[in-house]
Amino acid sequence: MALQDKYRELLDAASTAGVSNLQVREQDSVLYIDGDAPTGDAKDKLWAIYNKIDPDFRAGDVVMNVNVAAGVAGTKAKVTTDSSNLNIRKGPGTDQPIVGKAAHASEVTLISKANDQWWLVKTEKGEEGYAYAQYLTPQ
């Protein structure tokens, strides 16, 4: 329970922000926080609080798997890379050949989610393939 006290502000924020399917479990001295955030902004705020409680994520006592509940096919997502284009690949993995690029700040259409990391998308130019979900922000 000590970890839940340490990260109380984070857990409270997750409830307040409307994270659904929120699950908080403590196992082998690691706090596992799972759930679906309503928006990318809500997720960013949780990460800011996590970074405040544990500066630079040094403690290694949290695994926070809170993702934006995106999801339905047809949802638009913005390419939120730092500045570069986002690779569109043939399959879900960086070992897969690149079949296209989605420009920084352009919008792609979600077709389906292969997993939490890789989403099958269609670019504005009509290219279809897998993109790394970390760089996509559902609109």
Added chain:
Amino acid sequence: MRTSIQRFAFLLSAAAIVVLSSCKGGVKDADLEKTVNDKISAVSADVTNASSTVKDGVVTLNGEFRDESSKSAFETTVKAIPGVKSVVNNTTVVPPPPPAPVVIAADDPLMQGVTDATKDFPGVKADVKDGVITLTGDIKRSSLTTLMKSLNTLKPKKIENKLTIN
């Protein structure tokens, strides 16, 4: 004369109190207990080891309800029974089952995921062993959260961050 009127008035009010209080306590404890037990039978799916005692219209409830809402709903039901003055609710609620254990990814898919997540951070080296991701090398502080967000979705056991942060 005055005293006899006063005495009569006193007797009259005393009689009224007796009549009123006997009306108020018109339902016998034994009858109340039977009614309460009937109500308990009606919610038998929600409660175990339930019992009740009644004394002077005060109902004491014991037992274990399956959740908080069925417990409070039953208290409301008992309070609404005519003749019940108050309810002492000593019932408890079954503690929730322990949560399912956390599922940790196997090392092979985890390593694959880590490779994907660290691809754009050339200074970062990552090792995976028994579900633990260990990060070494260096990274810009502005990129750290982005990397950690990705790694945290991979279902690792934990993440040891030994990165040098610039």
